Amino acid sequence: MRIPHSIRVAALVLATTAFYGYVGQLVPQKEVQPPQETAFAADLSTADMAKVGRQIMEGKGFCLTCHTIGKTGALRFPDLAGVDVRAMTRVPGLNDVEYFAQSMYEPTAYVVPGFPPAMPPINKPPIALSDQEILCVIAYLQTLGGTPTVTLQTKHHYNGGAAAPGAAAAPAAPPAPGAVGK
Amino acid sequence: MNIKDALQNKKLLILLGPVLGLVMFAVTVKMASSLMKSEYRDAYRAPAATADQTPRVAGEAEEAANAAKVAQDKPYKEVDYRTFPLVGSRVAIWMVAQLHLLFAAFVLAVPIFAFIVEAIGYKTGDPRYDRLAHEFTKLLSVSFSLTATFGAGLTFMLIILYPKFTNYLMSVFSPTFLPYVLLFFAEAFFLYTYYYGWGKFHPLVHLGLGLGLNVVGTGIMLIANSWLTFMMSPKGVSSSGALLSLTDAIYNYTWMPINVHRVIANIAFGGSVASAYAAFKFLHATTDEERAHYDWMGYIGNFVAISAFLPLPFAGYWLAKEIYAYSQTLGLTMMGGAFSWLFIIQAVLIGNLFLGANYYLWLGMGRVEGAQPFQKFVKYLLAAIVVCFMVWATPRSIIATVSEIRAMGGSAHPVLGFLGVMSAKNTAVNILILTTFMSFLLYRRTGKISTVGWAKAGQAAQLVIFALVAVFVIFLGVYGYFVEATVRIKLSVPQVLSVLLAMVSITVIDVFLFRQPRKTGEVRWGRIPAVSQYVLIFVAVTFTWLMGLMGYVRSGLRQHWHVYGIIRDNSVDAFTPTLGFATKVVSVTVLLFFLLIGVVFWIASLHDQPDFAERSKARRRGGSGEVSPELPVPSPGA
Numbered sequence: 082m083r084i085p086h087s088i089r090v091a092a093l094v095l096a097t098t099a100f101y102g103y104v105g106q107l108v109p110q111k112e113v114q115p116p117q118e119t120a121f122a123a124d125l126s127t128a129d130m131a132k133v134g135r136q137i138m139e140g141k142g143f144c145l146t147c148h149t150i151g152k153t154g155a156l157r158f159p160d161l162a163g164v165d166v167r168a169m170t171r172v173p174g175l176n177d178v179e180y181f182a183q184s185m186y187e188p189t190a191y192v193v194p195g196f197p198p199a200m201p202p203i204n205k206p207p208i209a210l211s212d213q214e215i216l217c218v219i220a221y222l223q224t225l226g227g228t229p230t231v232t233l234q235t236k237h238h239y240n241g242g243a244a245a246p247g248a249a250a251a252p253a254a255p256p257a258p259g260a261v262g263k
Numbered sequence: 264m265n266i267k268d269a270l271q272n273k274k275l276l277i278l279l280g281p282v283l284g285l286v287m288f289a290v291t292v293k294m295a296s297s298l299m300k301s302e303y304r305d306a307y308r309a310p311a312a313t314a315d316q317t318p319r320v321a322g323e324a325e326e327a328a329n330a331a332k333v334a335q336d337k338p339y340k341e342v343d344y345r346t347f348p349l350v351g352s353r354v355a356i357w358m359v360a361q362l363h364l365l366f367a368a369f370v371l372a373v374p375i376f377a378f379i380v381e382a383i384g385y386k387t388g389d390p391r392y393d394r395l396a397h398e399f400t401k402l403l404s405v406s407f408s409l410t411a412t413f414g415a416g417l418t419f420m421l422i423i424l425y426p427k428f429t430n431y432l433m434s435v436f437s438p439t440f441l442p443y444v445l446l447f448f449a450e451a452f453f454l455y456t457y458y459y460g461w462g463k464f465h466p467l468v469h470l471g472l473g474l475g476l477n478v479v480g481t482g483i484m485l486i487a488n489s490w491l492t493f494m495m496s497p498k499g500v501s502s503s504g505a506l507l508s509l510t511d512a513i514y515n516y517t518w519m520p521i522n523v524h525r526v527i528a529n530i531a532f533g534g535s536v537a538s539a540y541a542a543f544k545f546l547h548a549t550t551d552e553e554r555a556h557y558d559w560m561g562y563i564g565n566f567v568a569i570s571a572f573l574p575l576p577f578a579g580y581w582l583a584k585e586i587y588a589y590s591q592t593l594g595l596t597m598m599g600g601a602f603s604w605l606f607i608i609q610a611v612l613i614g615n616l617f618l619g620a621n622y623y624l625w626l627g628m629g630r631v632e633g634a635q636p637f638q639k640f641v642k643y644l645l646a647a648i649v650v651c652f653m654v655w656a657t658p659r660s661i662i663a664t665v666s667e668i669r670a671m672g673g674s675a676h677p678v679l680g681f682l683g684v685m686s687a688k689n690t691a692v693n694i695l696i697l698t699t700f701m702s703f704l705l706y707r708r709t710g711k712i713s714t715v716g717w718a719k720a721g722q723a724a725q726l727v728i729f730a731l732v733a734v735f736v737i738f739l740g741v742y743g744y745f746v747e748a749t750v751r752i753k754l755s756v757p758q759v760l761s762v763l764l765a766m767v768s769i770t771v772i773d774v775f776l777f778r779q780p781r782k783t784g785e786v787r788w789g790r791i792p793a794v795s796q797y798v799l800i801f802v803a804v805t806f807t808w809l810m811g812l813m814g815y816v817r818s819g820l821r822q823h824w825h826v827y828g829i830i831r832d833n834s835v836d837a838f839t840p841t842l843g844f845a846t847k848v849v850s851v852t853v854l855l856f857f858l859l860i861g862v863v864f865w866i867a868s869l870h871d872q873p874d875f876a877e878r879s880k881a882r883r884r885g886g887s888g889e890v891s892p893e894l895p896v897p898s899p900g901a
């Protein structure tokens with residue numbers, strides 16, 4: 082029996098559409114929920130802040146979309162492994178907390194050589210992290226090569242504190258060989 | 264006299280009409296009086312004023328008064344969102360908007376190439392081109408109505424389902440609405456005079472109508488594009504959304520790249536749908552003349568589609584660059600975040616488009632006498648396309664189990680992972696474009712030999728340009744692995760420019776090489792395997808699906824924002840769905856589009872059908888009633 086061309090054409094349209102729909106099912110499936118405001122307990126410990134900071138970096142902050150942790154080679158944005166060590170000395174007059182705060186509130190003030198000035202201000206839309214959320218991110222960043230020192234009450238240049246070059250520096254871990262200046 | 268003949272007897276019908284009317288009137292009167300007699304009537308009660316009020320009646324009256332007071336005191340409350348039944352508001356808006364865009368793209372594209380084909384016909388004096396342009400235009404009027412219907416549906420649905428956001432958008436863009444409406448009227452005027460005025464005006468006047476149709480259509484698109492690009496990359500408003508400059512709001516970061524990208528993509532899409540129409544007609548053709556005509560029409564449609572498709576990635580690159588320039592976060596969400604895997608699906612689609620387009624060209628070589636010398640190159644071209652396709656579709660990271668990830672040393676494959684980065688993908692797509700361009704060039708040469716004195720030198724120059732550019736593109740791709748990010752992201756610009764340069768320079772040389780060629784064989788239109796027509800339909804479906812997918816990423820990129828960074832989406836649909844869900848919606852929309860475009864094809868084909876009276880006469884004479892439409896027969900070698 083010869084199948085009419087109209088039926089064949091309809092079958093082709095259906096099969097092609099179904100095929101592409103099937104290809105769409107083969108890729109990773111992830112539903113992205115809109116970010117929620119993080120509720121903070123007043124007595125949140127620094128260690129817990131670091132955990133929250135890591136979650137913010139993976140989700141609402143979009144940090145790990147661009148940055149990597151512990152990756153080498155041709156990178157598009159700076160790798161964050163051991164970043165606290167570099168943050169202590171990278172910009173003269175800024176300690177690690179002030180440096181991290183500057184990187185997030187005013188990211189083009191200092192751009193790591195070899196990388197594009199592409200980071201958006203994190204406290205403004207569309208990311209719009211709150212001051213407390215940014216402190217949590219700083220707490221996590223401090224764990225990468227150092228020891229977290231910030232609390233939810235920590236003040237820096239961008240959340241009402243005075244510019245404090247060199248002040249309230251976190252206890253520094255010894256720099257990893259070759260890490261400084263990266 | 265049988266019943267069928269009786270129904271066609273006008274005198275009898277005129278007599279029976281009033282009789283039937285009287286009978287129906289009498290039946291209606293009878294039914295009404297019968298219903299009146301059996302109507303329910305309340306039992307008699309004394310009037311309220313003459314009877315004592317019972318406590319129950321008093322209570323009911325008080326309740327009614329209270330309810331009325333509450334109703335009167337109810338404050339007006341503006342709702343932010345309403346819900347569409349079953350599928351939800353987002354999916355409903357998504358599908359209607361996509362259908363509107365698909366028809367709009369078709370309605371904008373067809374006049375562009377109909378105008379060009381008609382102009383060629385006028386210039387050359389060859390009536391075949393005029394007829395071809397007319398045939399393309401036949402598809403327009405029904406599509407135009409459907410575009411307007413879906414546009415109106417989209418507007419009403421936005422007002423009903425997203426009232427607050429729509430109100431905001433109106434407050435920003437209200438000055439653009441009147442020009443939009445006026446242009447729409449002008450488009451209707453130009454379209455219908457262009458179509459119904461075919462052959463009724465001086466050719467130059469008619470071409471002027473076609474030009475007017477294109478200018479007005481493009482104007483409409485530019486206005487609508489300003490609304491949607493503002494949502495993606497808002498400009499000219501304060502951080503709270505207050506309008507500061509309408510000009511800036513219109514001329515936002517992505518407006519012009521989207522304009523250019525859409526014009527080119529619309530032409531590619533329109534060409535492919537028109538060629539699908541030709542393919543459908545070819546498959547149903549009953550004579551060699553019909554087959555020859557529709558083979559030619561399909562070829563022209565596909566030529567238009569692929570010619571527009573080749574520069575499309577460059578326009579896409581410009582758009583992506585502007586998205587990054589506006590917001591790195593937006594750019595990275597697109598390429599490295601929630602939507603990164605969408606581009607693997609896109610690679611599959613574009614790979615199929617290139618394969619389909621090339622396969623059609625290679626099959627088409629068979630209709631030209633003396634094509635054999637060129638057919639030996641097909642296998643090399645196929646190999647190049649397949650390799651590029653594979654590189655482009657290689658994901659950076661692979662879905663794997665924990666043990667597999669450990670074995671690989673990460674989510675990227677130790678070898679193939681290197682092909683999943685932009686350096687490799689940019690190189691692959693540029694080589695893919697060059698290869699398809701070569702297929703075109705070979706097809707163009709079939710059955711012809713250059714007669715100019717510098718033919719050998721010219722062909723050698725073409726080959727050298729092609730080889731140099733291919734090597735240069737691959738070199739930059741490899742070089743990208745060894746340099747810093749700031750250098751690497753700039754390498755795609757010379758890659759793109761060199762490919763464009765090669766395409767332009769090789770085409771210019773080719774035009775002069777084959778100005779007055781010696782023919783080694785004729786083109787036998789209609790002598791092509793039926794499978795080629797299915798390829799055209801496959802290409803049209805793939806184009807449509809690709810438009811649906813890219814429409815989704817452009818719109819979905821805003822994620823939980825109506826206007827990115829300004830007006831947040833607080834509806835229940837604010838989340839970004841999985842790619843699997845998105846592709847299901849795209850698939851259903853594409854199927855609906857093809858169902859509707861099938862109706863458009865059917866209505867357009869009615870034009871070629873003989874009149875009812877003619878068919879009746881033919882049937883009475885004992886024939887089948889089928890009358891072959893008058894078709895232009897392409898002259899040999901066209």
